Amino acid sequence: MTDDAFSCRCCGSRNRATVLDMGSVPLANDFVAPGDEVGDAFRAPLALVMCRDCCLIQLESLVDRERLFSNYLWVTGTSQAAAQHAPWLAQRLSDRYLETKGNVLVEIASNDGFFLRHYRDAGFRILGVDPSNVALDADAAGLTSIRGFFGSDIARDIVSKHGEANVIVARNVLGHSSELRDLIAGAALLLAEGGRFVIEHPYAYLMREEVQYDQIFHEHVSYPTVQSLANLLEQFNLKIVDVEFAPMNGGSVLLEAAHEGDPAPEAGLEMRAFENFIQLNEPEGWAGFRRAVHRQRDALRELLEQLADEGKVVVGYGAAAKCMTMLNYCYIDTKLVSAFGDANPRKQGLLCPGVRIPVVSPEDLVALNPDYILLGAWNLQTEIVKQFREEWGFQGKFICPVPMPEIL
Ligand SMILES: [Zn+2]
The missing domain is CATH 3.40.50.720 (NAD(P)-binding Rossmann-like Domain)
Structure with missing residues (x-):
């Protein structure tokens, strides 16, 4: 928990600059019952830094992830925006890939199975992975998910039992992962040749431009830009082949990655140039x-x-x-x-x-x-x-x- 323990979640560097220091605050999911005097007593520092080497914006210190997610209260299905987004995304993935790539879809952080149900209805063979108690609801509804934090171990397990995945979806999860490198390593392992790794995450550009500092809380470990994500994916021989905006969570980036050798050309180069022009990937720009x-x-x-x-x-x-x-x-x-x-x-x-x-x-x-x-x-x-x-x-x-x- 001390500053000295910091090493960049993307490149391992210890060289960072402060973006915003919010002091010590309670955990955002520590809701307590009336009369409970201690349930929300825990405080942890909340400081955002940028790695000076790979430009990934991230929390300087982390709270133990079991502590964060064991009592997770966010349920995807309660939001109307999700209710509209899920069928749209399922249809898009089915139109693009069901015939050409194959039908095995793995969703990382499948939560209550809300999106899994839509992928299944769109024709995919589905498998979810989720660490939280909320996923029990998905199992009860027949939307199978593996309980755990997705990474290279679970990826190997899925490959041996179910084979590789044609489509991997990670919505709103990269930012939550304290083991970001292992998550991407797992996706690279699990992704079939020619497959697509679909990533959706809140865009740090909009956080900066629209002062969305409430995006910053202990569960959100990193705040990627297209450039920092490209840097991360590159380490695992993945490249961005499609990128666009999605109107979720105050403005998100929806991008697709493929193996380095995939015939699809690299995408998002203009966005990276734009980001660099507006100093999004430099501490001074914040x-x-x-x-x-x-x-x-x-x-x-x-x-x-x-x-x-x-x-x-x-x-x-x-x-x-x-x-x-x-x-x-x-x-x-x-x-x-x-x-x-x-x-x-x-x-x-x-x-x-x-x-x-x-x-x-x-x-x-x-x-x-x-x-x-x-x-x-x-x-x-x-x-x-x-x-x-x-x-x-x-x-x-x-x-x-x-x-x-x-x-x-
Ligand atoms: Zn770094």
Whole structure:
């Protein structure tokens, strides 16, 4: 946990520069029951650094991954955005590869099996891999997954029992992996000749440009750019052959990698040139981001304190892990936000880690007659606003916290 233990998760270098230091904060998934005085007492440093050698942006120190994921509360199927994205991605992969590459699809971090079901329905033979307790739901629904952290050991195991994979999907998982090199090594081992390794991850460019610092929490170990990802893949003889944007998680990159010898030409070279032009892969290029985060924190606190002084009822909606970082970093507790709504029943009845704001159902939130709702999951803003207006008749206002707090 000390700084001296740092070595880059991509290249092993110890040479790094600080991008943003957020101090010591609770873990974003340490929701506690009322009366539990110790369940969220753990604090860990949260500092973002950039490797000066391979430019991968990553956390300086890590929390033990069993500690992070054993009580994981994120369930893919609860998001409407995922509900739209899953059939789209399944159809795209089926159109592109089912006939030409083969039908074995392995999903890394398959969570509750929500996407697996769509890949299966699109015609693939599916296998998931996931370390968390949430995957038990997938097994119960007949969407088989191997319990564990995907890496070269599990990859070898899959190859011996099921053969190589034609398509490997890793959505939103590279950033979570503390063993990034082993994950990529496993994918390279498992990927059949001519196969595609499909990677989707939040794009550090958008985090910088839109001040999405709530993407930074202990589970998110690294924050790839196209350049840093290309550097990583290259070490395992993989190359990027397709890259585009996807509107998930505040803006993601969807890219496909293939073995070095694949006939498909390398893609994403223009994006890498653009990234270098805007200094995305240099520590100096992040100074403005650091200043913007400090400004955002001051502005959000000022706004919420002003509303509290005016006697307004302010609540939040979307107790996403990302939001917990922002609440703790900005010291927002029940004096400023009296309750947080969340559609995930696993979170309802618990208290937000550190700041101890109670989490309630959306219906109970509306029953509090709030004047303002702070959008915790601002990336799902459109669907949340629509739902509150149309389903629950909410007449008040919304506060979108990033890039700078804004009343809607
Ligand atoms: Zn490095």
